[in-house]
Amino acid sequence: MKKIIFTFVALLLLLQLIPLEKTNPPIDPENALNRDPSVVKILKKGCYDCHSNETKWPIYASIAPFSFFVTSHVNDGRRAINFSNYNSIDKEIKEKRLKRAIVTTKSERMALPSYRFAHENANLSKEEKELLLSWFEDEIEMIKEQR
Numbered sequence: 001m002k003k004i005i006f007t008f009v010a011l012l013l014l015l016q017l018i019p020l021e022k023t024n025p026p027i028d029p030e031n032a033l034n035r036d037p038s039v040v041k042i043l044k045k046g047c048y049d050c051h052s053n054e055t056k057w058p059i060y061a062s063i064a065p066f067s068f069f070v071t072s073h074v075n076d077g078r079r080a081i082n083f084s085n086y087n088s089i090d091k092e093i094k095e096k097r098l099k100r101a102i103v104t105t106k107s108e109r110m111a112l113p114s115y116r117f118a119h120e121n122a123n124l125s126k127e128e129k130e131l132l133l134s135w136f137e138d139e140i141e142m143i144k145e146q147r
Helices: 002-015 037-046 066-080 083-088 091-106 113-118 126-145
Strands: none
Touching: 037 126, 091 126
């Protein structure tokens, strides 16, 4: 039993040596989402840690194995839609991502339940969700009109 515990602890310690890139790339204000301040406020509250270059990296993001999950979720979130680059996203891609945002918001898959558990402020109210959904839909309509 002692060998198993020692091996487990040794593996956990070795995992700490694996470097992970936890960065916040620079933000070009021209490319960042800068419209409706009430929407940006909600997005910053519940979405920006994974969907922007303004991630607030919690202490547990430096401790394996949690660091692997956090880094992976942030990278996936930035790939899905990055509000720091919002104005430079191709319109067709943006439209698809906004449609996906509607589905994931309505189904409560975003923010991730594990994230909401650890970050109580990410639990958006019904009114905040409705405002976001309305904004997503308005953005989609605006994109369609620009074609």
